[in-house]
Amino acid sequence: MRFSPLTPILYLALSLTTVGQVTSTRVRTADLDRTPFTAGPLKITLTQFRGSFLKIGNATVEVQVVNTASEFTSFSPQKLSFLGSNNNQADVLAIQAGDKYWPAQDRRIAPGGRTKEFYALNDKVRLPARLYYDEKLLAEIVE
Secondary structure, three states, X not given: OOOOOOHHXXXXXXXXXXXXXXXXXXXXXXXXXXXXXXXXXXXXXXXXXXXXXXXXXXXXXXXXXXXXXXXXXXXXXXXXXXXXXXXXXXXXXXXXXXXXXXXXXXEEEOOOOEEEEEEEEOOOOOOOEEEEEOOEEEEEEEO
């Protein structure tokens, strides 16, 4: 077998592309409420998730966020994004309570504190979908 001078370079390049890939956690929708995702000092759990309302309305999600840090930390719902299988992105539009809506704003969470909000998204989410927070892939949500 004859080796060329490029063989080690090709091997190294292939190794680096494998190491550099980010793998995400695959989570079934039924398991979302028991699966916290870590984003810095925040533990984010989707306690309720609906990709659409009767296949016609936009998606909704209830999010619980726990601050694991020893100082106040901000949670920004606008940094939460879903990318559906059809490549449509759904972002947090507003806080929803019944048929009332308020602008979704950043929340300062005390050390060890927990907060929970119900959000309306601006589009449907077709599964499987990728979940991002602050440009970081947290998970792939599957049926």
